[in-house]
C-alpha cells in the first residue's frame with residue numbers, strides 16, 4: 244500500500260484524483276492540501292464523496308509521503324515546490340504543464356518523464372517523477388501517433404477539438420459562466436494553443452515533423468474532448484485501421500472503433516476511442532476522451548500503476564455514463 248497526498252484537491256482534477264485514489268486497491272489517501280479550505284471536510288468541496296472518506300483538507304504536507312499529485316494551475320507547481328519540499332523517495336506526479344517539455348523536465352534535481360503510456364510505456368515504468376500530459380494533447384496525440392510512427396504523414400495536419408467546461412478548471416470566468424456557455428460554442432487560441440508544444444515534441448520523437456493547424460473550441464457541456472484531425476493519407480481505410488489496431492494492441496485504454504463514435508461513450512472512463520474515415524486522399528481521425536480522466540487524473544493513476552509495476556488498469560475499470 245502506498246500513501247498519497249494531493250495538492251490542489253479542491254479543484255476539478257484534484258477531485259477526480261480523490262475519487263480514483265479512494266477506490267484504488269493499492270493507494271491510501273493520507274492528505275489533501277488546500278490553500279482555501281484548510282480544516283474543512285473534503286465533502287465540503289466534493290459532496291458526492293459523502294460516506295466514501297472521513298478526511299479534512301489540510302494546510303500542511305507530509306514530506307515523506309510515497310506519492311504526491313500536484314493538481315495546480317499551469318506554472319504553479321514550480322512555485323509550490325519552492326515552498327514545500329518532499330523526500331527524494333517521494334514520487335511527484337505533476338498534472339500541470341511545468342515539466343512537460345524536455346527543456347523544462349529537470350527541476351530541483353528531479354527528472355520528470357512525460358507520462359503518455361501509448362508513446363513510451365517502457366520509459367514510464369522506469370520513471371521517478373511524471374509530468375502528466377495535457378488533455379487536448381492526449382486526445383490529439385493518440386489520434387496521430389500511429390500515423391507518425393509509420394512515417395505516413397506527408398502534409399500539414401488540420402485539427403478541430405472541442406472541450407467541455409471542466410477543461411478550464413473550477414475558477415469562474417466569463418466564458419465559463421452558465422449563461423454564456425449554455426447553448427453556445429466558440430473557438431479560442433486559434434493555431435497557438437499551448438498544448439501544441441508537447442504534441443510537436445512527441446511527433447518529433449516519432450520522427451514526424453509536419454505542420455499542425457489546431458483550432459480549440461469550447462463546448463456547451465461539462466466533460467469530454469471530441470477531436471478531429473485530417474491529413475492526406477496514401478493507404479486504404481483498411482490499411483489505416485490495421486495500422487491503428489496494431490499500434491494500440493498493447494494499450495488497454497485506447498480502442499479503434501469501426502463504427503462512428505460519440506463523446507458520451509468515453510465520459511467517466513480512462514478510455515480513448517478512435518475512428519478513421521477516408522475521403523478521397525484524406526484520412527479523418529476522430530479521437531475522444533474524458534478530459535478529467537484519460538486527459539488528467541485517470542492518466543495520472545495509469546502512470547502510477549506502470550511506474551509501480553502494477554497492472555496498468557488497476558483502479559481504472561470505470562463505467563461510462565451514456566444516458
Ligand SMILES: NC(=O)c1ccc[n+]([C@@H]2O[C@H](COP(=O)([O-])OP(=O)(O)OC[C@H]3O[C@@H](n4cnc5c(N)ncnc54)[C@H](OP(=O)(O)O)[C@@H]3O)[C@@H](O)[C@H]2O)c1
Pocket residue numbers: 250251252253254255256257276277278279280314315316317318319322323338339340376377378409410411412413414534535538539
Ligand atoms: N481540467 C482539466 O480538464 C485538465 C486536464 C488536464 C490537465 N489539467 C491541468 O491540471 C492542473 C489543475 O487543473 P484543474 O482543472 O484541476 O484546476 P482547478 O480546478 O482550477 O484547481 C486547481 C486548484 O489548485 C489550488 N491552487 C490554486 N493556486 C494555488 C497555489 N498557488 N498553491 C497551491 N494550490 C493552489 C486551488 O485549490 P485550493 O483552493 O484548494 O488550494 C485550485 O482549486 C492545471 O495545470 C491544468 O492545466 C487540467
